Amino acid sequence: MRAAEQRCFGAGVSQSELMERASLAVAREVARLGAGQPVLVLAGPGNNGGDAYGVARFLRDWGHDVAVASIGRPASGAAAENAAAWHDEVESLEQVSPRPVLVDGLFGTGMSRALDAPVAAQLARLVAAASVSVAIDLPSGIETDTGLDLGAPGGITATVALGALKPAHLLGAGLSKCGHVLLADIGVEAATEWRSIARPRLEAPGPQAHKYGRGLVVVVAGSMAGASRLAARAALHGGAGYVILAAPEPASGAPDAIVHRTIDGRDALAELLADPRIGAVVIGPGLGRDEAAMNRLEVAIGCERDLVIDGDALSLLGKTAAERLGTRKASTLLTPHSGEFARMFEAAGSKIEATLAAAKSSGATVIHKGADTVIASAGGKVVVASAAPSWLSTAGTGDVLAGLVAARHAAGGSADEAVWLHSRAARRAGPAFAADDLIAQIPAAMGECL
Numbered sequence: 001m002r003a004a005e006q007r008c009f010g011a012g013v014s015q016s017e018l019m020e021r022a023s024l025a026v027a028r029e030v031a032r033l034g035a036g037q038p039v040l041v042l043a044g045p046g047n048n049g050g051d052a053y054g055v056a057r058f059l060r061d062w063g064h065d066v067a068v069a070s071i072g073r074p075a076s077g078a079a080a081e082n083a084a085a086w087h088d089e090v091e092s093l094e095q096v097s098p099r100p101v102l103v104d105g106l107f108g109t110g111m112s113r114a115l116d117a118p119v120a121a122q123l124a125r126l127v128a129a130a131s132v133s134v135a136i137d138l139p140s141g142i143e144t145d146t147g148l149d150l151g152a153p154g155g156i157t158a159t160v161a162l163g164a165l166k167p168a169h170l171l172g173a174g175l176s177k178c179g180h181v182l183l184a185d186i187g188v189e190a191a192t193e194w195r196s197i198a199r200p201r202l203e204a205p206g207p208q209a210h211k212y213g214r215g216l217v218v219v220v221a222g223s224m225a226g227a228s229r230l231a232a233r234a235a236l237h238g239g240a241g242y243v244i245l246a247a248p249e250p251a252s253g254a255p256d257a258i259v260h261r262t263i264d265g266r267d268a269l270a271e272l273l274a275d276p277r278i279g280a281v282v283i284g285p286g287l288g289r290d291e292a293a294m295n296r297l298e299v300a301i302g303c304e305r306d307l308v309i310d311g312d313a314l315s316l317l318g319k320t321a322a323e324r325l326g327t328r329k330a331s332t333l334l335t336p337h338s339g340e341f342a343r344m345f346e347a348a349g350s351k352i353e354a355t356l357a358a359a360k361s362s363g364a365t366v367i368h369k370g371a372d373t374v375i376a377s378a379g380g381k382v383v384v385a386s387a388a389p390s391w392l393s394t395a396g397t398g399d400v401l402a403g404l405v406a407a408r409h410a411a412g413g414s415a416d417e418a419v420w421l422h423s424r425a426a427r428r429a430g431p432a433f434a435a436d437d438l439i440a441q442i443p444a445a446m447g448e449c450l
């Protein structure tokens with residue numbers, strides 16, 4: 001965004017012009033959402049504050065009842081010009097009374113440290129007392145590049161992102177604290193390789209399709225049989241043509257459509273995984289962490305098939321992950337939640353940067369799960385999937401995702417497809433669903449993509 005802004009200045013657009021566009025875009029949204037109620041505009045000491053004075057001016061010129069309160073006054077540049085152009089009273093933030101519509105223009109992308117406690121408390125009070133609150137660019141108190149909470153209030157109605165989404169609109173606390181994110185075009189062309197997830201387009205099997213062509217998935221089971229059964233069933237309903245559950249003991253309780261193979265010992269597993277028709281192998285759900293589990297994981301890593309590694313297998317790899325996976329010739333996909341991620345990789349920087357670094361060091365596609373799931377490939381592609389239903393935080397949903405990732409991969413699709421379908425199936429399943437209910441909704445979620 002900063003580079004794009006510089007390019008814009010280089011092309012002859014002045015800072016005042018850019019700020020005017022930003023103010024106008026925000027003022028329009030405030031006018032719509034506020035629908036004529038009295039407005040309180042909060043203005044900070046930087047350019048976010050500069051935008052705020054412009055918003056106040058537009059609204060007043062359009063006939064709205066506007067009050068302004070500030071902390072610090074912009075010292076120079078377009079922000080200072082906008083502040084000087086506001087000729088009415090400016091109240092102090094500490095003493096101002098709430099109004100039905102609040103505009104938060106205290107801090108935007110320049111937020112560099114936690115809000116002072118009295119400022120955070122007063123902001124929270126004013127937001128809570130308003131019926132509509134709109135943040136300029138970002139709610140004050142959210143770190144732009146990470147989404148880290150630096151004291152932002154809860155309950156903001158909408159955030160008008162200027163020019164482009166920043167990571168904080170999609171990650172961490174930003175997810176719950178931005179309210180509805182509205183994107184305003186201000187003529188700044190910010191180019192990025194990072195994408196938000198979108199509904200995938202899937203194809204129904206063609207007339208020549210056969211079970212192997214649609215994707216053969218092998219799920220390697222361990223000590224907790226239920227978890228691997230969930231992964232196998234998810235693979236089946238995620239569109240795989242053939243699913244094998246390779247378990248140390250004869251498996252029971254899975255659908256008859258899943259083929260059971262009793263695999264005891266390294267050689268038998270290695271022999272099974274030598275089948276070149278296999279599109280993806282899943283290991284980790286319910287694997288356990290004992291010696292037998294480690295043996296199975298070693299065989300799986302050593303095989304030449306594409307591999308989805310989840311759950312216990314991620315914990316077994318721990319800090320050796322990058323080194324051990326770096327030598328694989330076939331593709332590897334990892335599905336860690338934040339705890340498993342921290343056991344394997346350094347979690348420095350934003351979730352996007354940390355996931356990208358992990359993908360590059362391991363050569364794997366890393367699906368870093370959470371309310372904000374970040375999918376990064378070793379080649380540098382990043383897709384962010386935010387706002388997954390919070391009901392997904394229940395046992396077994398990770399096993400379902402692992403099976404789904406394998407099914408889509410074996411069918412020639414991507415991890416993004418699996419993550420989208422998982423989230424969509426969860427939404428369709430409604431509140432308080434169990435992992436089994438989630439699987440039942442996958443076919444309908446796929447139906448929305450055909």
Ligand SMILES: NC(=O)C1=CN([C@@H]2O[C@H](COP(=O)(O)OP(=O)(O)OC[C@H]3O[C@@H](n4cnc5c(N)ncnc54)[C@H](OP(=O)(O)O)[C@@H]3O)[C@@H](O)[C@H]2O)[C@@H](O)CC1
Nearest residue numbers: 005019022046047048107108109110111112113114115137
């Ligand atoms: N990019 C674009 O194309 C466009 C950007 N535009 C707008 O500019 C915004 C970015 O402006 P910005 O860089 O001036 O930063 P901003 O958020 O106003 O804050 C900086 C000030 O806050 C201070 N400060 C920081 N943390 C603090 C704390 N905890 N407690 C107290 N003070 C704190 C900091 O002080 P310092 O850290 O220097 O002490 C500095 O004075 C952006 O979000 C958008 O709204 C549009 O106008 C046009 C197009």
Ligand SMILES: [K+]
Nearest residue numbers: 104107138140
């Ligand atoms: K703000």
